[in-house]
Amino acid sequence: MRAIHFDHVSKQFPGAPRPAVNDCSLEVEAGSFVVLVGPSGCGKTTLLKMVNRLYEPTGGTISIDGTEIRQLPVTELRRKIGYVIQQVGLFPHMTVAKNIAVVPQLLGWPREKIAARTDELLALIGLPPEEYRRRYPAQLSGGQQQRVGLARALAADPGVMLMDEPFGAIDAITRTGLQDEMARLQRTLKKTILFVTHDVEEALRLGDLIVVMRDGQIVQSGTPLSVLTQPADAFVHDLLGADDMVRQLGLLRVEETMETVPDGVRRSDGPTIGRDNDLRHALSLLLRTAATTLTVMEGETAVGTLTLDQIHRAVLTGKANEVHH
Amino acid sequence: MHVVTRAYEYASDHRDELVAAIERHLLLVGIALGIGILVCVPLGTITARSRVASATLINGFNALRVIPSLAILFLALPYFGLSLKSAVLALTILALPPILINTDAAFRTIDPAIREAAYGMGMARREVLRRVEFPLAMPVIIAGIRTAAVEVIASATLAAFIGGGGLGRFITLGFATYDNAILLVGAVPVALLALIAEIGMSALQRALQPPTH
Numbered sequence: 001m002r003a004i005h006f007d008h009v010s011k012q013f014p015g016a017p018r019p020a021v022n023d024c025s026l027e028v029e030a031g032s033f034v035v036l037v038g039p040s041g042c043g044k045t046t047l048l049k050m051v052n053r054l055y056e057p058t059g060g061t062i063s064i065d066g067t068e069i070r071q072l073p074v075t076e077l078r079r080k081i082g083y084v085i086q087q088v089g090l091f092p093h094m095t096v097a098k099n100i101a102v103v104p105q106l107l108g109w110p111r112e113k114i115a116a117r118t119d120e121l122l123a124l125i126g127l128p129p130e131e132y133r134r135r136y137p138a139q140l141s142g143g144q145q146q147r148v149g150l151a152r153a154l155a156a157d158p159g160v161m162l163m164d165e166p167f168g169a170i171d172a173i174t175r176t177g178l179q180d181e182m183a184r185l186q187r188t189l190k191k192t193i194l195f196v197t198h199d200v201e202e203a204l205r206l207g208d209l210i211v212v213m214r215d216g217q218i219v220q221s222g223t224p225l226s227v228l229t230q231p232a233d234a235f236v237h238d239l240l241g242a243d244d245m246v247r248q249l250g251l252l253r254v255e256e257t258m259e260t261v262p263d264g265v266r267r268s269d270g271p272t273i274g275r276d277n278d279l280r281h282a283l284s285l286l287l288r289t290a291a292t293t294l295t296v297m298e299g300e301t302a303v304g305t306l307t308l309d310q311i312h313r314a315v316l317t318g319k320a321n322e323v324h325h
Numbered sequence: 326m327h328v329v330t331r332a333y334e335y336a337s338d339h340r341d342e343l344v345a346a347i348e349r350h351l352l353l354v355g356i357a358l359g360i361g362i363l364v365c366v367p368l369g370t371i372t373a374r375s376r377v378a379s380a381t382l383i384n385g386f387n388a389l390r391v392i393p394s395l396a397i398l399f400l401a402l403p404y405f406g407l408s409l410k411s412a413v414l415a416l417t418i419l420a421l422p423p424i425l426i427n428t429d430a431a432f433r434t435i436d437p438a439i440r441e442a443a444y445g446m447g448m449a450r451r452e453v454l455r456r457v458e459f460p461l462a463m464p465v466i467i468a469g470i471r472t473a474a475v476e477v478i479a480s481a482t483l484a485a486f487i488g489g490g491g492l493g494r495f496i497t498l499g500f501a502t503y504d505n506a507i508l509l510v511g512a513v514p515v516a517l518l519a520l521i522a523e524i525g526m527s528a529l530q531r532a533l534q535p536p537t538h
Contacts, residue, residue, distance in 0.1 A: 089445075139536060
């Protein structure tokens with residue numbers, strides 16, 4: 001199961017003055033990283049929790065790969081969907097390995113397969129299995145706990161992952177590390193991820209598609225660069241900080257902006273930058289080194305040059321493509 | 326002769342009686358605790374979900390406990406007669422509140438995020454109870470059973486008043502004959518049993534506590 005389809009989904013909680021989610025339709029492509037962003041109370045978490053039926057919609061339908069989610073028994077549905085929450089919710093009476101093994105056990109996997117999978121996941125999230133598998137959650141740092149939470153959600157290799165502000169309670173430095181790691185994991189795992197955050201920086205860093213919500217409705221959805229450069233209204237403009245040029249630069253890639261040098265010969269001895277980097281790093285490097293030109297490298301070969309002027313033009317024209325694809 | 330020495334001699338002379346009394350005492354305690362656990366643990370898992378239910382039931386059970394056990398014994402006499410049943414009734418009423426209160430508190434204080442994670446991963450209600458809630462609640466429930474056990478072990482001596490037997494027999498006998506030695510033959514084992522229960526259950530409670538650091 002991969003693609004998720006929201007069809008006019010609404011959720012009215014009993015006694016609430018207005019619906020928490022109001023007539024939301026959204027197409028989530030298989031393998032895409034979709035970030036729901038918006039102020040608190042905008043309905044993003046409610047929308048997320050209707051996918052694994054922790055909340056039931058009061059209107060509309062949600063389908064995964066064309067099958068309405070209510071067709072499946074709820075426990076079966078949930079075992080096919082990875083779920084990560086801000087408070088992590090690891091079971092304190094179980095070791096790290098036992099925590100990760102929960103869903104495989106529910107699915108009745110044989111013991112050796114579970115043990116192998118647990119070790120594989122611990123290695124994947126950067127916690128050496130020999131050292132960590134027998135520890136208890138209380139013996140881990142906050143960042144390590146959330147890594148285990150992520151491994152637990154990935155255990156049975158679900159096609160869909162729901163992540164509800166997973167890094168919201170983690171300190172800024174660890175959070176950036178986890179975001180990088182999440183982006184790295186997604187490049188190889190290719191899950192369909194629905195990710196809720198109120199952190200715009202995080203949304204732009206991680207998402208292929210940004211879905212902006214307000215008052216229970218979807219205000220705009222699009223690629224990070226498109227929502228940032230063409231905000232639908234003043235609300236989106238302000239929420240995303242669309243005037244923040246440095247933020248935009250973070251979404252533009254060096255290789256899309258540089259001037260190519262065909263012969264691979266370095267033109268100067270000045271500072272160098274990798275072609276995969278973004279323009280925010282490039283600008284920072286230019287300012288720090290007081291150089292006029294950066295040499296763009298691919299491994300040991302010079303492939304292009306980048307000047308302050310080119311960066312300036314890239315911002316003005318908005319021609320370059322996004323970093324995330 | 327010193328009273329302790331005489332008590333020891335009395336106990337040696339009445340060895341079979343003493344063993345029988347200890348067995349009867351443990352039977353009384355066992356039945357009362359058993360009923361308390363069977364009633365209050367399931368009840369506590371339910372009351373934990375409703376503030377009203379838990380307030381009503383806990384206050385109700387506590388009110389029952391205010392009636393002196395001796396009064397309950399005599400109140401039960403017309404219905405159950407001079408038998409084990411009357412004693413068990415009085416002791417069970419003592420055992421109920423601590424077990425219910427602790428079970429209720431144990432389930433109530435489980436972190437909602439842990440519950441949400443459990444359901445979100447696809448556990449059914451039964452699995453959440455068995456694999457997550459019970460293991461987490463167990464140390465606190467055991468603490469409740471510990472309190473109940475100590476109380477019931479001490480109070481089971483009252484059974485002797487209505488012919489229910491147990492270690493209270495030696496206490497009433499010693500009292501009636503002004504012989505402190507006989508009284509000690511009942512009192513010392515009761516104190517030891519209570520101490521063993523306290524220490525044993527505390528150890529169990531610690532063993533079931535998940536590591537916190």
